[in-house]
Structures are given as structure tokens and as C-alpha cells.
Amino acid sequence: MKMLVIFEKSERLRHIGHLDLMRAMQRALRRSGLPIAFSQGFNPHVLLNFAAPLSVGMPGKREIMEVPLSKGVCEGDFKKMLSAALPKDLPCIAVRSVDDRHPAPMASLTAATYSVQFESLPENFSETLHRFMAQTEIPAIRKTKTGMKPCDIRPMIHETLLEGNTLYMTLSLCEKATCKPDLFLQSLFEFAGQERPAALITRLQLLGGEAPGFMPLEML
Amino acid sequence: MNFCKGVNRLNKQELMQLEKLLEQVQKPARYIGGEMNAVEKDWDKAEATFAFCFPDTYDIAMSHLGMKILYHLINEREDALCERICMPAADMADLMREKNVPLFSLESRHALNHFDIVGFTLQYEMSFTNILEMLDLGRIPVYAKDRQDIFPIIVAGGPCAFNPEPLAPFIDAFMIGDGEEVMHELIDVIRDGKKQGLSKMDILRTLAKVEGVYVPVLYDAAYNEDGTLSSFTPNDTAAPAVVKKRVVKDLSAASYPTSIPVPYTEIVHDRMVLEIMRGCTRGCRFCQAGMLYRPVRERSMDRLLELADALQKSTGYEEMSLSSLSSGDFTCLPQLISELMNRYKEKRVSVSLPSMRIDNIVKQSLEETQKVKKSGLTLAPEAGTQRLRDVINKGVTEEDLIRAVTDAFESGWSSVKLYFMMGLPTETDEDLQGIGDLARKVVRAYYAMPKEKWAKGVMVTCSASVFVPKPFTPFQWAAQDTIETVHEKQAALRQYLKQKCVNFKWHESHLSMLEACIARGDRRIGDVIYTAWKLGCRLDGWNEHFKYEKWLEAFEKCHLDPAFYAYRERPYEELLPWQFIDAGVSQEYLKKENEKAKAAAITPDCRHGCNGCGLQKWHVCDFVENPPLKGKPHRAEVFD
Structure with a gap:
């Protein structure tokens, strides 16, 4: 199961690069306690895919990332748990659960x-x-x-x-x-x-x- | 006293300018704040506002544990708030000056001069010009004498505050020793003084009565004709003749952050830090931290596990680093590591262990910590021969080193870093050759393993820094090697380390010379720092910004000689600029240790019996009451 997450990258954070944003999201997911999935290997990292990187300097109102999950979670719980783990300048706007065969947003x-x-x-x-x-x-x-x-x-x-x-x-x-x-x-x-x-x-x-x-x- | 009231953040015009600057500078993410766990409190409700200033750039500041401890501690108070301010990089500093944007806090973008208290942490002598640069960018007159009755009160603390004199002309009050308790008392005094409308002088006089606080304006220094200090005395009844360092007795009960700001942009040490212990009993004679942070205090396992859980939940960090001056000496280290590894295996959190001594790297710890992620291995033999290691009381042997690297190689490491110092007292060419020999033996230890264990081959990086004598160490009287000698030694060392699989890194000797001048400087050095800053020096710790010639020019303009401070061996009778501070460790003990160094005689770890360093008079040291383990020489424990 995967969750599509619609989030905002606010104006304050517009200077954050794509990799930094990705790391921030990975850490937020780690804080959330959600059943996230990890990559294999020596340096396991949280799996997630962004629909499209945002340029440095550009805020995004409705950005999208896809988060693969190791266990099923309902949309309401997911949104609540992720929101609690996100900094205020990176709010989660909505989520939608899709099955694993759903094409990647990208x-x-x-x-x-x-x-x-x-x-x-x-x-x-x-x-x-x-x-x-x-x-x-x-x-x-x-x-x-x-x-x-x-x-x-x-x-x-x-x-x-x-x-x-x-x-x-x-x-x-x-x-x-x-x-x-x-x-x-x-x-x-x-x-x-x-x-x-x-x-x-x-x-x-x-x-x-x-x-x-x-x-x-x-x-x- | 003229505290700014009701002033708001940067005005609209300044904020708009700032937005434009951020588009022009390198790494703008260093200036935006808004990180997870950053604390943004209501300015209207704060009775005392504290700007925690780190005199280096964000990526270094945010790697510093002390800032996180005090940031959390102040923000825990209902009546106070603490915000972070870092030194901007050169491009940003120039643009801010040009476009009239004052230095501002990361949290609420208040200008530096809007705070009640501005506090600097003094981690490194070569960051002192940054303090002046930050005050100036924050529109605060840099000299304390030019701030007679004006806002904010400028305070400073940290290891370099143990010789506060070079910064005495700029700082209103220093906090000496552990900050956890004295910080509260300092804030209370300033908060009350502000409420009562006291004059700045009255507030400073009250501060001087707080144990561990040094208010430089209340003391006078006089000099002999030869330039040495002739007297140093209080000029006010409020000021004690001796300033005693503060010691937090119970580390488990002390405040420790359960959440820390998680930066967006990459910083030097991007991980959560668990301070397992403060202080070190080993007594290495060059090590200032080892003397300043005495006595040794361990945090309890329960407290550490509680803190680890809270930090892991609040930060989401993927790495946890156990911090102390000598983590291998922590009583329950193996238990702590395996418990942490167990708890966080599922969460893919790795545990790293910097500051391990060669003689107690346990193979098990190495293997445990790399189950999740393999990190680099750095060992510090410090000197090339046993004689010189005995001089500095490092207490490790070649056998320790070879055994440690062999363990590491067998556990899968294939690159190690070895730290050395050059220019240590009594050093000869033989000691430098010894560094080359050690490197060779380490490489040989790798190839002594069965062939199937060889990975890509081994890489040994030898790094040699230039020894800088520091206050409150047995070498505080020692002369530093001249730059010419250092250059000769570096050239020799380059030859000795021209070996296969060995890499040599050395340090800028000019920087180390200035570090020595400032570290053991007196009040007059303050004018040198000011002059150097006026000549354009800042970010001196950064190679690309370090301007040696300008520093020499500054010395000349102030009619002072760097050789007087760096290259001169001081007689025991000389009054030292930092002697009015009681750091716990007595001057007599330091003299005794210096004499033992000259005879290459070692002093055992005081966990096995009190060596009488001076701390015993405060009854803060757990090891004093412990019966000494008689007949157990220092080095024997290494072979156990």
C-alpha cells in the first residue's frame, strides 16, 4: 500500500534544496511512527518518491510525494500522525491511499x-x-x-x-x-x-x- | 537602563531586503530557521530575552552540543526565551552591511540589539574576531566601555572563558564552568534588574556576586616593564578576588534537551547527541578539556535511555552519537550500546562512538556499532614514541594501537585516521620518526590478516596538528615551537610518511601560533583582536579567510610581540592572566605534573586512586573516596 501526500513547501523554506527537503520528509516520517518502508543495504533510508523536484527558491502550494508503507494505515490516521511530525512550514494538506500498482506520481x-x-x-x-x-x-x-x-x-x-x-x-x-x-x-x-x-x-x-x-x- | 521595549522584529523594509539577499548568497538555507523543534515563543510574555550567539557559521553552530543544552534550558523557563544567532558567511555579512540588514535571530528575525542578553559561546580562540563582527552587524558597540548604560548585556561562556582576558574589553560578564545552573542565576539577576530599572553597573555588580561569574570591568590589571602581569585585583567590593568555576554535581538531574532543532541543510555533525559523561580522569597533560571539565560525572543508564527515546522520537535522526571526552571509560558502555542497538534496530538508527581511546576500544563495541552503519575510525596516539607519550601522559602503547587497528581491520574497517601532535614539549626528531614507524606498523597490521580478509586495501591517514599550550594544563608554562621549527618538522614528517597506503595531513602553523597567543593572552590581546578585526580579519578558522599578515600588523600596531605570548617559557613565579580563576585543578598540581612530564614519568588514571589534583577540596569528585588500587600501574590496565 502507498500513500499519496499533498503538502506545502512554504515561502520560508523556499531556499531548501530538493535533497534537503527529501531528508526533512524522511526524518518527519521517522518521527511520525508510521509503518514506513526502508531501502536495503548498509545505509538504509526511508523510501519515498516526489512527483517533481522543486527548484531552490520556489515555494510549492500543493506538492506531492508517494510514501510506500509496510502495513496498512487509514488516511485519517496517516494524516494525523504525519502532521504531528511535520514542521509548521511544511504542512500536510491531504493524503490519499492507493494500492501498490498505482502508477508513480512522477x-x-x-x-x-x-x-x-x-x-x-x-x-x-x-x-x-x-x-x-x-x-x-x-x-x-x-x-x-x-x-x-x-x-x-x-x-x-x-x-x-x-x-x-x-x-x-x-x-x-x-x-x-x-x-x-x-x-x-x-x-x-x-x-x-x-x-x-x-x-x-x-x-x-x-x-x-x-x-x-x-x-x-x-x-x- | 535602556532596554528596548516593544521593539519588533526586523522592520518591513529590512525583511524585504533580507529576502533579496537570500537570493544572492551561497547556502541561503543557513539563514532561514523554522526547523523542526525550533522554539518560537511569544516576545510579549518573555521577561528576559536571550540571544544565543555562536561565533561561527550555522553548519558548525548547529553541530554544537552546548548550544542545544542551553537553548533548551532557557526555553524551558516560562519567563524567558532563547533564540539562535550564528555568524553569517562572508558573502552574507558583506551584503547585510551593504544593504543595512542587521544581524537577526533564526527564530523570529529580531535584530541582535533587541535582546536583553546576548550570550556567546567560546569554543575556539580563532573565532574571537567573529564575536566583534557579530556585535557590529547587530549594531552593538563592540567595546564594553562604549556601552556604559546601553542594552543588551553581553555575556560569554564555554571552555575559552577559562582565560577570559583577551575578550575582557568586549564582554560584560563571563560564566566560568558548567553553564546549566549559573545560566539560570544570571538570567534571574538580569530579569530582576530590568524590572527594577537598575543601572547596567548595578546589574553587573550583582552578577559579580554570583558564583562562577566574572565581570571584567570590576578588575584592574597592571604590568611589569618586561610585559608580564604584575597585579590583577578587584576594584570593587562586589567582585571576588578568586572566581570559582561552576560544577554541576549530578549530571543525571541536570537539564538535557529532549528535543533539538533538526536542520534542513546539511551540517557538520547532523545527528542526535547523547552526552553520557562529562570530564575525564586520564590526565593527558596537553589536554585542556581534561582539566577544565573535571570531575568526571556519568549520566545514569536510566536517564540516558529516557533521553535517547525522547530525542529519537522528537528528531527522527538516523544516527545517535554517544558523546564524552573518553567514552570507553563510561562504566556501563557495553550495556548501554547493546541496549540502544536493540531498541533502535527496527528504526534503523545507528549508534556512533567518537572519542574512544585506543586502549579501551572493545572489539564488541566496534562490531555492535557497525551492525547498522559503518562509520569512520579515528584513533589518537598523539605522539610517535613511548617516551613522548609518557611525557604527555597519554598512557597508550604501540601494542594498544596495533591491537585496536587489528580488531578494526578484522571487523571490516579498511581506513583509519591517526591523530598526532607535533611540537610537544621535549619533542625530538626521533619522535617524528616514530610517527612514520607507527604508520608503517598499522599498514603492516592490515596485511598481516589472512588474504581473504583484505578488502580494497588499507588507507592510513596521519594528521598532525601543531601543539598549542593551553591555560590550566601542566603545559601552560611551556613555549610553543616557532613557526620555522614547525615548518622544518613538517618537512621531516612529510619524508617519514612518504609510504604506500599512508596519507599525511598537516595544519596551518600560522594559525596555531595565533591560537597560542590568544589562548594565553592577557587583556592587551583584546586590542590586537579589535585591530585585526578592523583590518578585515574574521572567520579566521576558515583557510580561505585567514589573513596572517593582518594579524601581525595588528600586533605591531598594538606594540605587542606574538613571540612574548607564544614562544616564551613562563617561569612558575609569573602571575598568569587566568590565575584569578579557580578551575578546581590547583596550580601546584599542574606544576607537579609539568615536572613529571620533564622526567617522562606517568601519572595513573585517578579512577584508581586520587592524585590530588585539587578538585577534592570541593567534594564533588566520586573518585576521591574510592580506595586507591595499590600497585596497579597505569599501563598495566591496558594489557589486562
Whole structure:
């Protein structure tokens, strides 16, 4: 049996790296007294899988990890016990138990929604964004495992919405096609010919399924 | 007295600046706090607020047990709160100064100068410039004389407080000895003084009456023409002529943390620590801790198991380290280890044992502790020949070492670290050659095993630090080797250790020389520290930041000679700057031990009978009443 855990990495902890976050979660699970599973070998560690690592500097509102269990636990008990063991800046929002054959969250992940809170925005930014999104092709250089590769990021940008100084967007996030928010913003402000203002980027939600029918990943 | 009231955390602008700084610096996770078990208390309800300052970076600070003990102890009080403040790394310190962000606490981000009490722990002489840097970043004037009636009261404690004089110009009050009890009394006095609106001087005068507290402004030092101390006397009736160190009598009853902050980012020692014992009876003559932390006090098994359970539950750590100066001397060590291993096998918690002496590494302990996880093995013969080991009263033999490494190799270890010191009193080239010989014999011990037990091959790392004479040791009068001599010896040692499977690491001799100057320094050294800091010295313990030339310049500007402090053998008649402190161990005993060292005569472990070190006068030592085991020489126990 496995438990899907939806948790928040709060703003205070945004500078924590992925490995540090993983260690923090492993220790929380050890504190919780839950029937967790360990890896084999000389340095056994708590088994868990994250849906997608968060970049250093980025908070996450609904992050997902999968925790294999050695014994069955009901969702209510699990949430209660884990919550008691988590620091306040890393709260557990919800849990869902799934059976062992349930695909790993990382395998079902296709996209994510982000918010970008700008300190300030240039005038007519809304119109710039509109023109940017009206393009049929957006050439960019994407960093991949095999090096820097030119590609078209337009198909990886699914939705944008501007509310005041905050930009919301849904971007592809899977092994084959990932458009990081940073790359999106870089292309956008290059297109606008403007300097990119300081901003806090937050990952709001991890998604599965296909556009336009994206679903929250934890519901798949 | 002008205590800041109702001041809140960093203001909005400072906080926004801080967020920006965190995006620019290396390892920003060192500055965020919010760890599991970090204590965030209500400032409005605290009658005394204490900033626990560690004068080094977060990753070192968070590895320190003393901070965890006192942090927990203060936060247990309903009327007080304690928050942590660490030395920022150089990049962060520079940016904070540039962008006007004051040094702040990890918990609530209050600026340093908002606290009632600022307490530094003094673990290492070469962190002293960091204290000035932290005060300055915290917007507090560094010299005590410039803080006549202003907030906070700056206090300090820890092993280096046993010679407080180099920091006397900056610190308002020192706590000498174990902190557990005196900390409460100090907080009470300051809390009450604050309530009653007393002047800072009145608070300090009250503090001076607390046993174990030294208030430097209440004492005057005078010097002879040759630079030595001529007199050191109180200038106020509140100040005692002799400051007695504090001793916690019953360690089992003493406060100990049941939960400790668990850092997010990796630190030097990222594990829970169980202090099983305080003090050491071995009497190694170079070892300051061995003299300062006397008498030996063990925590009871019941208390240790209770603490271990609580710590394991509250931290989720995967490693537990048993801490003391000489863990093998703990009476119930085998029972404790097997009980801990039993309890935590299921939970995959490993138990590690640093500070084991070569002569009591029990094979069983080695095997037990590596059932879950294999950790590195470090042994400290300290010197290369039996003669020199007798001089320093190390009390281990070559046979001990070879037996210990053979046991370790047979249990599956294939790399060992050997710690040595160079520049010990009476050292000759023969002693350095002895280090080379020992390394060779250790390698040979590995290949003496049957072939099928050889793993990838053996690696012996020999590390040689430069001996620094310390106060309250029998070598407190000794001269340190000059830098030139050290360099010659290092070159020789490099030759002797040019061997297969042997690796040699040596220490920065310039740093050790300055460490010696400060360790046995007087009040005037304070100005050198200040001048060095003004010249840009900070984080001196970090190779990349250490600026030797600037330190020499500072000495010159203050018209002081490092050789006077480091290279001079002091006569017994000389008044030592730390002599007004009663550390329990008497000066007579130290003299006697120094004379025995010159004759390479050993002094047995006082568990087998009191050697009369001086502690007996306080009736705090369990071993005094024990009948001495007559006719049992020190080394014999090793062969038992």
C-alpha cells in the first residue's frame, strides 16, 4: 500500500534544496511512527518518491510525494500522525491511499500551474502578454539532459492569466517536454524587449492528463 | 537602563531586503530557521530575552552540543526565551552591511540589539574576531566601555572563558564552568534588574556576586616593564578576588534537551547527541578539556535511555552519537550500546562512538556499532614514541594501537585516521620518526590478516596538528615551537610518511601560533583582536579567510610581540592572566605534573586512586573516596 501526500513547501523554506527537503520528509516520517518502508543495504533510508523536484527558491502550494508503507494505515490516521511530525512550514494538506500498482506520481505528471508575483509590471503588459501568446511558434533554447537544445516552447504553454501584478500560467512538466517558468519569463520579456522585473514564482499545482483536460495529479 | 521595549522584529523594509539577499548568497538555507523543534515563543510574555550567539557559521553552530543544552534550558523557563544567532558567511555579512540588514535571530528575525542578553559561546580562540563582527552587524558597540548604560548585556561562556582576558574589553560578564545552573542565576539577576530599572553597573555588580561569574570591568590589571602581569585585583567590593568555576554535581538531574532543532541543510555533525559523561580522569597533560571539565560525572543508564527515546522520537535522526571526552571509560558502555542497538534496530538508527581511546576500544563495541552503519575510525596516539607519550601522559602503547587497528581491520574497517601532535614539549626528531614507524606498523597490521580478509586495501591517514599550550594544563608554562621549527618538522614528517597506503595531513602553523597567543593572552590581546578585526580579519578558522599578515600588523600596531605570548617559557613565579580563576585543578598540581612530564614519568588514571589534583577540596569528585588500587600501574590496565 502507498500513500499519496499533498503538502506545502512554504515561502520560508523556499531556499531548501530538493535533497534537503527529501531528508526533512524522511526524518518527519521517522518521527511520525508510521509503518514506513526502508531501502536495503548498509545505509538504509526511508523510501519515498516526489512527483517533481522543486527548484531552490520556489515555494510549492500543493506538492506531492508517494510514501510506500509496510502495513496498512487509514488516511485519517496517516494524516494525523504525519502532521504531528511535520514542521509548521511544511504542512500536510491531504493524503490519499492507493494500492501498490498505482502508477508513480512522477509517471503521470504532465504539467504544473504557477503564479508569478511581480514587484511591478511595465505598462500595457497585458497587451504584450496577449501578443506573445498569439504567436504560433516561440523558439527558445531549452536546457535538457543532453545539453542546450533549440525548440518551440509554444505547445508547452497551455494557459496564462494576468490578475493585477500576478501572472498565472500552466506549463508542461514531464520528462519529454518541460518548460520551466524561468524559460517562459525569459522568452516573454525578450519578446517584449523589456527588463524582467523581480518576482516570486510559486508552483501552485501539479497536473496530470492532457490539455485541455488537465486534472490535479493527486486525483488521477 | 535602556532596554528596548516593544521593539519588533526586523522592520518591513529590512525583511524585504533580507529576502533579496537570500537570493544572492551561497547556502541561503543557513539563514532561514523554522526547523523542526525550533522554539518560537511569544516576545510579549518573555521577561528576559536571550540571544544565543555562536561565533561561527550555522553548519558548525548547529553541530554544537552546548548550544542545544542551553537553548533548551532557557526555553524551558516560562519567563524567558532563547533564540539562535550564528555568524553569517562572508558573502552574507558583506551584503547585510551593504544593504543595512542587521544581524537577526533564526527564530523570529529580531535584530541582535533587541535582546536583553546576548550570550556567546567560546569554543575556539580563532573565532574571537567573529564575536566583534557579530556585535557590529547587530549594531552593538563592540567595546564594553562604549556601552556604559546601553542594552543588551553581553555575556560569554564555554571552555575559552577559562582565560577570559583577551575578550575582557568586549564582554560584560563571563560564566566560568558548567553553564546549566549559573545560566539560570544570571538570567534571574538580569530579569530582576530590568524590572527594577537598575543601572547596567548595578546589574553587573550583582552578577559579580554570583558564583562562577566574572565581570571584567570590576578588575584592574597592571604590568611589569618586561610585559608580564604584575597585579590583577578587584576594584570593587562586589567582585571576588578568586572566581570559582561552576560544577554541576549530578549530571543525571541536570537539564538535557529532549528535543533539538533538526536542520534542513546539511551540517557538520547532523545527528542526535547523547552526552553520557562529562570530564575525564586520564590526565593527558596537553589536554585542556581534561582539566577544565573535571570531575568526571556519568549520566545514569536510566536517564540516558529516557533521553535517547525522547530525542529519537522528537528528531527522527538516523544516527545517535554517544558523546564524552573518553567514552570507553563510561562504566556501563557495553550495556548501554547493546541496549540502544536493540531498541533502535527496527528504526534503523545507528549508534556512533567518537572519542574512544585506543586502549579501551572493545572489539564488541566496534562490531555492535557497525551492525547498522559503518562509520569512520579515528584513533589518537598523539605522539610517535613511548617516551613522548609518557611525557604527555597519554598512557597508550604501540601494542594498544596495533591491537585496536587489528580488531578494526578484522571487523571490516579498511581506513583509519591517526591523530598526532607535533611540537610537544621535549619533542625530538626521533619522535617524528616514530610517527612514520607507527604508520608503517598499522599498514603492516592490515596485511598481516589472512588474504581473504583484505578488502580494497588499507588507507592510513596521519594528521598532525601543531601543539598549542593551553591555560590550566601542566603545559601552560611551556613555549610553543616557532613557526620555522614547525615548518622544518613538517618537512621531516612529510619524508617519514612518504609510504604506500599512508596519507599525511598537516595544519596551518600560522594559525596555531595565533591560537597560542590568544589562548594565553592577557587583556592587551583584546586590542590586537579589535585591530585585526578592523583590518578585515574574521572567520579566521576558515583557510580561505585567514589573513596572517593582518594579524601581525595588528600586533605591531598594538606594540605587542606574538613571540612574548607564544614562544616564551613562563617561569612558575609569573602571575598568569587566568590565575584569578579557580578551575578546581590547583596550580601546584599542574606544576607537579609539568615536572613529571620533564622526567617522562606517568601519572595513573585517578579512577584508581586520587592524585590530588585539587578538585577534592570541593567534594564533588566520586573518585576521591574510592580506595586507591595499590600497585596497579597505569599501563598495566591496558594489557589486562
